[in-house]
Amino acid sequence: MSFSLPGIGPKTLTKLKQLNITSDKELLYHFPHRYVDFSKSIKISQAPLEENVTLSGKIQNISNIFLKNGKSLQKIILSDSTGSIDLVWFNQPYLTKNFHEGEFWTFAGTTSLYHGHPTLFSPEYGKFNTGKIIPIYGETKGLTSRWFRKIFSLHLSSLLKSYTDPLPLNQLTQYKLIPLNKALTQIHLPQNQNYLEKARYRLAFDEINSLLAKSLLQKKSWANFSPKFILKNYSTTKLINSFPFKLTDSQKSAWQEIKTDLISKKKVMNRLLCGDVASGKTVLALLSTYLTSQNQRQSLLLAPTEILAQQHYATFKSYLPTFPIYLLTAKNSLPKTLDSTAIIIATHAAIFQKEKFMDNLALLIIDEQHKFGVKQRSFLNNKNPPHTLTMTATPIPRSISLTLFGNLDLSTLKNLPQKRNPVKTFLVPQNKISDCYQWLLKEIKQKKTQAFIVCPFIEQSESNLSIKSAKKEFEHLRQIFPSLKLELIHGKTKIETRNKILDQFKKNKINILVTTPIIEVGIDFPNATTVIIQSADHFGLSQLHQLRGRVGRGTLQSYCYFFTESTGEKALKRLKYLEKTNDGFKIAEFDLKSRGPGETFSTLQHGFPSLKIASFSDLKLIEFCQLFLKQLQTDNPHFDLKKLVLNQNSLSLTGKHLN
Numbered sequence: 060m061s062f063s064l065p066g067i068g069p070k071t072l073t074k075l076k077q078l079n080i081t082s083d084k085e086l087l088y089h090f091p092h093r094y095v096d097f098s099k100s101i102k103i104s105q106a107p108l109e110e111n112v113t114l115s116g117k118i119q120n121i122s123n124i125f126l127k128n129g130k131s132l133q134k135i136i137l138s139d140s141t142g143s144i145d146l147v148w149f150n151q152p153y154l155t156k157n158f159h160e161g162e163f164w165t166f167a168g169t170t171s172l173y174h175g176h177p178t179l180f181s182p183e184y185g186k187f188n189t190g191k192i193i194p195i196y197g198e199t200k201g202l203t204s205r206w207f208r209k210i211f212s213l214h215l216s217s218l219l220k221s222y223t224d225p226l227p228l229n230q231l232t233q234y235k236l237i238p239l240n241k242a243l244t245q246i247h248l249p250q251n252q253n254y255l256e257k258a259r260y261r262l263a264f265d266e267i268n269s270l271l272a273k274s275l276l277q278k279k280s281w282a283n284f285s286p287k288f289i290l291k292n293y294s295t296t297k298l299i300n301s302f303p304f305k306l307t308d309s310q311k312s313a314w315q316e317i318k319t320d321l322i323s324k325k326k327v328m329n330r331l332l333c334g335d336v337a338s339g340k341t342v343l344a345l346l347s348t349y350l351t352s353q354n355q356r357q358s359l360l361l362a363p364t365e366i367l368a369q370q371h372y373a374t375f376k377s378y379l380p381t382f383p384i385y386l387l388t389a390k391n392s393l394p395k396t397l398d399s400t401a402i403i404i405a406t407h408a409a410i411f412q413k414e415k416f417m418d419n420l421a422l423l424i425i426d427e428q429h430k431f432g433v434k435q436r437s438f439l440n441n442k443n444p445p446h447t448l449t450m451t452a453t454p455i456p457r458s459i460s461l462t463l464f465g466n467l468d469l470s471t472l473k474n475l476p477q478k479r480n481p482v483k484t485f486l487v488p489q490n491k492i493s494d495c496y497q498w499l500l501k502e503i504k505q506k507k508t509q510a511f512i513v514c515p516f517i518e519q520s521e522s523n524l525s526i527k528s529a530k531k532e533f534e535h536l537r538q539i540f541p542s543l544k545l546e547l548i549h550g551k552t553k554i555e556t557r558n559k560i561l562d563q564f565k566k567n568k569i570n571i572l573v574t575t576p577i578i579e580v581g582i583d584f585p586n587a588t589t590v591i592i593q594s595a596d597h598f599g600l601s602q603l604h605q606l607r608g609r610v611g612r613g614t615l616q617s618y619c620y621f622f623t624e625s626t627g628e629k630a631l632k633r634l635k636y637l638e639k640t641n642d643g644f645k646i647a648e649f650d651l652k653s654r655g656p657g658e659t660f661s662t663l664q665h666g667f668p669s670l671k672i673a674s675f676s677d678l679k680l681i682e683f684c685q686l687f688l689k690q691l692q693t694d695n696p697h698f699d700l701k702k703l704v705l706n707q708n709s710l711s712l713t714g715k716h717l718n
Contacts, residue, residue, distance in 0.1 A: 334472030336608025
């Protein structure tokens with residue numbers, strides 16, 4: 060870890076690391092997530108109720124009051140020439156040692172009435188925390204917002220010394236952007252609301268520009284490569300006619316785009332195939348490998364889990380029974396020599412046997428690339444990368460595709476196969492949960508169907524007991540359904556055990572599978588017709604839609620039930636939206652707009668980069684940044700776009716096609 064600031068010892072370094080802060084720059088870019096305006100300094104008698112104020116006066120009395128329940132209350136009476144006010148804290152007996160009667164102090168807080176007296180509860184104090192707009196930061200034990208405010212108040216100027224604005228002065232003037240140093244100063248030490256808004260806009264602008272610049276650089280790097288193997292345009296009509304279904308219009312359009320890329324003599328394919336749950340992405344992967352094999356070249360399909368790899372292997376074998384198709388997992392190795400037309404379905408185990416197929420590999424397909432680490436995704440990097448097709452079941456709103464995937468050509472599957480029945484979805488009130496379980500029992504026994512019950516956590520959270528955990532809920536459900544066979548899987552379940560349980564579930568030897576979101580991607584069991592999602596308010600809408608997609612894959616009507624203990628209007632409104640909407644793209648757009656800045660695509664949301672200040676829903680800003688970059692390159696053709704990439708460590712421009 061590298062810090063230039065004085066006074067940061069080993070203990071503080073450890074605490075900073077818990078917040079992913081390991082350098083001066085990361086400290087500087089640890090932005091506040093909200094602000095409290097204490098800039099209004101007035102006399103005590105003039106302090107209005109329920110407003111933020113800063114008050115100064117003399118301490119008249121200090122007392123530590125111990126309550127009957129074992130807790131304590133700390134109280135200070137502060138007075139000025141116009142009156143007095145009570146200051147109250149709870150369970151902080153050490154705090155009174157900081158003050159002495161007769162001393163002059165300044166405090167800031169929100170005024171309220173307590174036992175008929177004007178009172179500030181847990182007020183801020185000291186010169187770094189009063190009389191101004193104060194920032195509230197992400198905290199950890201021992202590193203509070205007070206600590207960050209003090210650090211930035213004392214050392215911000217020295218932190219900024221090594222930073223120069225990457226944007227030319229004429230561009231800043233033309234687009235009315237404040238300089239970077241000023242923006243960083245105002246974001247941590249805001250002078251007023253006007254300067255704070257200008258700072259937020261400039262830093263949001265930088266975040267979006269960083270993503271756009273990175274996409275442009277990667278796309279330019281790909282343009283330097285010609286295909287390693289030139290593929291001829293063989294017909295795929297025979298295979299398409301063998302399918303027991305007709306391709307949707309979206310599938311036909313996407314296949315034409317992919318096929319055109321594969322037979323191009325000028326560029327290497329780098330395409331993202333984005334399709335909603337059950338939209339038929341695997342069919343496009345099958346057609347792509349089929350065309351590649353006809354050209355006497357090899358294909359590799361990377362799946363994030365062994366379960367999904369096995370499902371792909373079975374599907375491919377059923378449609379291409381005479382083709383050399385291999386399954387490569389931690390348990391299955393490849394033969395020493397491979398047919399030149401081999402189709403390899405693999406997990407990350409492919410990394411360790413890449414020498415067997417590197418020389419003749421013309422096509423790489425990655426299913427849900429966010430499930431792979433950066434190193435896993437880039438293991439085939441070389442001077443002649445293969446054609447690459449990345450598939451994702453996460454519906455991507457236009458604003459995100461514009462920003463994140465400018466380096467990829469985008470194909471979208473929006474039409475679902477006609478035979479699929481929409482999953483009926485219901486938000487279940489607390490008083491109806493028992494009825495829902497009774498219905499499920501009857502459904503399973505009469506129709507011989509199966510169900511998933513999904514919980515957010517594996518273990519019970521000590522900080523939030525209302526969030527359901529898979530382990531605890533499994534024991535509870537076994538008592539509710541004593542006549543049914545239940546099993547439990549989660550992220551810590553050994554892969555051998557997990558595979559065995561899923562195999563039993565596939566054979567209908569298990570009635571209910573209790574699980575975490577580990578089943579979110581690629582689980583295909585047509586006999587499972589019901590999914591119950593516990594603590595549903597703790598999932599993003601797109602993730603709930605993915606989980607809902609685990610059912611509805613057979614001919615019977617399927618159902619999805621949301622359970623929640625939340626009574627919040629916003630949470631319930633979001634869940635109710637899913638009751639009436641099955642379109643993943645509309646859901647993703649709604650999810651994007653209903654979340655606040657900084658909430659968009661959190662760690663639960665499939666590995667999209669999180670934004671600290673900007674929002675993917677700000678389409679106006681994104682389009683403005685695109686115009687800005689275009690003009691910047693016109694006015695300054697030699698400008699190095701790498702200067703705009705905020706995280707230089709994540710930038711790869713040497714043919715690393717997936718980083």
